[in-house]
Amino acid sequence: MEFNIAVMPGDGIGPEIVDQAKIVLDKIGSKYGHVFNYEEVLMGGVAYDKTGVPLPQETIDICKKSDSVLLGAVGGYEWDNLPGELRPEAGLLGIRKELGLFANLRPALLYKALKDASPLKPEIIGDSLDICIVRELTGGIYFGDRGRLTNEAGEEAAYDTEKYSVSEVERIARVAFEIARKRNKLVTSIDKMNVLESSRLWREVVVRVAADYPDVELKHLLVDNAAMQLVVNPKQFDVIVTSNMFGDILSDEASMLTGSIGMLPSASLSDGKLGLYEPSHGSAPDIAGQDKANPLATILSAAMMLRYSFDLEEEASAIEAAVEKVLDEGYRTGDIASKGTKIVGCAKMGELVAERV
Numbered sequence: 002m003e004f005n006i007a008v009m010p011g012d013g014i015g016p017e018i019v020d021q022a023k024i025v026l027d028k029i030g031s032k033y034g035h036v037f038n039y040e041e042v043l044m045g046g047v048a049y050d051k052t053g054v055p056l057p058q059e060t061i062d063i064c065k066k067s068d069s070v071l072l073g074a075v076g077g078y079e080w081d082n083l084p085g086e087l088r089p090e091a092g093l094l095g096i097r098k099e100l101g102l103f104a105n106l107r108p109a110l111l112y113k114a115l116k117d118a119s120p121l122k123p124e125i126i127g128d129s130l131d132i133c134i135v136r137e138l139t140g141g142i143y144f145g146d147r148g149r150l151t152n153e154a155g156e157e158a159a160y161d162t163e164k165y166s167v168s169e170v171e172r173i174a175r176v177a178f179e180i181a182r183k184r185n186k187l188v189t190s191i192d193k194m195n196v197l198e199s200s201r202l203w204r205e206v207v208v209r210v211a212a213d214y215p216d217v218e219l220k221h222l223l224v225d226n227a228a229m230q231l232v233v234n235p236k237q238f239d240v241i242v243t244s245n246m247f248g249d250i251l252s253d254e255a256s257m258l259t260g261s262i263g264m265l266p267s268a269s270l271s272d273g274k275l276g277l278y279e280p281s282h283g284s285a286p287d288i289a290g291q292d293k294a295n296p297l298a299t300i301l302s303a304a305m306m307l308r309y310s311f312d313l314e315e316e317a318s319a320i321e322a323a324v325e326k327v328l329d330e331g332y333r334t335g336d337i338a339s340k341g342t343k344i345v346g347c348a349k350m351g352e353l354v355a356e357r358v
């Protein structure tokens with residue numbers, strides 16, 4: 002089969018890690034008889050530098066007619082003083098909204114070989130961890146009204162608004178319950194209902210949706226407690242469903258339990274087959290251009306693309322098995338290295354995975 006993929010290398014380590022995902026995809030293509038056509042598009046700081054905006058219309062148009070989108074990461078110090086709407090991150094939020102990517106799946110999976118890379122004690126982490134975070138991605142405080150004003154005391158102030166509608170909560174809750182059904186049948190919904198009205202609505206709606214899934218257990222946690230529970234007893238979780246901002250924060254926390262933020266892939270999904278696939282981490286400007294980045298989160302995101310956008314389950318599993326094999330053989334990028342392992346750079350890691358596909 003033939004697939005058209007819009008590729009956004011982005012900024013910082015983005016181009017380095019995306020290159021590795023393409024090498025692995027091409028190996029899948031030659032092994033299983035598929036053709037992946039890549040069309041490079043501008044988004045993020047690189048788009049701002051070349052066109053004056055972080056998300057050019059041409060990028061949106063190409064993404065919409067592609068079969069899926071692959072993204073590295075965006076952002077960096079050099080764009081930190083731009084107004085909000087011109088920042089690289091605004092490009093990312095814009096493309097998520099344009100493509101209707103309301104469901105962000107972030108699977109935090111600990112590979113056995115990486116037990117020692119997890120900062121948790123062996124008796125807490127054991128030798129496996131498998132949590133799927135389902136993060137709402139096109140609503141909440143990321144997309145609510147925001148602005149600056151002068152308050153009653155004549156002082157400059159700023160505000161951002163968290164807002165959720167019933168249908169927004171309903172559709173993300175359904176995604177979480179459907180996933181839980183195919184896993185360990187437990188959904189933990191995380192909110193801040195003791196303070197926020199939007200969280201009280203969130204909880205009401207999730208409880209209503211749960212009635213359609215009597216085979217799945219539903220638990221609730223307040224977000225502050227959840228952040229603590231993730232490090233004290235991470236094995237209690239199966240599927241986590243939460244709002245845009247809480248999901249952003251908790252997924253970085255969960256990623257570290259599996260050894261590194263460089264291990265956490267993500268799939269941003271819409272109602273249809275079009276999805277955007279990107280690692281959960283950022284552009285890591287501190288290590289950009291040094292061949293030090295861990296490309297595995299991006300490679301694993303490409304596997305999610307095969308699974309969710311192209312229905313190529315066998316090929317997706319082949320990538321995941323190749324990653325596992327490379328780790329079992331002791332190869333590590335710096336972020337996941339431990340005593341007795343073999344440290345390799347970003348490009349070598351991509352090559353090793355491709356060879357084992």
Ligand code: NAD
Pocket residue numbers: 073074075076077078090093262263279280281282283284285286287288293294295296298336
């Ligand atoms: P970051 O995720 O870029 O980096 C945090 C730390 O993790 C850094 O020490 C970095 O070196 C390390 N790290 C991240 N990815 C790694 C990898 N693949 N391999 C090895 N180490 C890795 O977060 P930050 O520093 O807070 O943000 C930097 C920029 O990235 C900001 O402009 C931010 O807005 C942006 N950002 C973009 C995305 C995205 O494009 N999806 C996500 C998060 C942050």
Ligand code: IPM
Pocket residue numbers: 076090093094249281282283
């Ligand atoms: C992520 C990132 C983005 C987010 C930023 C860069 C807009 O942190 O994908 O996790 O907060 O969603």
Ligand code: MN
Pocket residue numbers: 249250253281
């Ligand atoms: Mn984030």
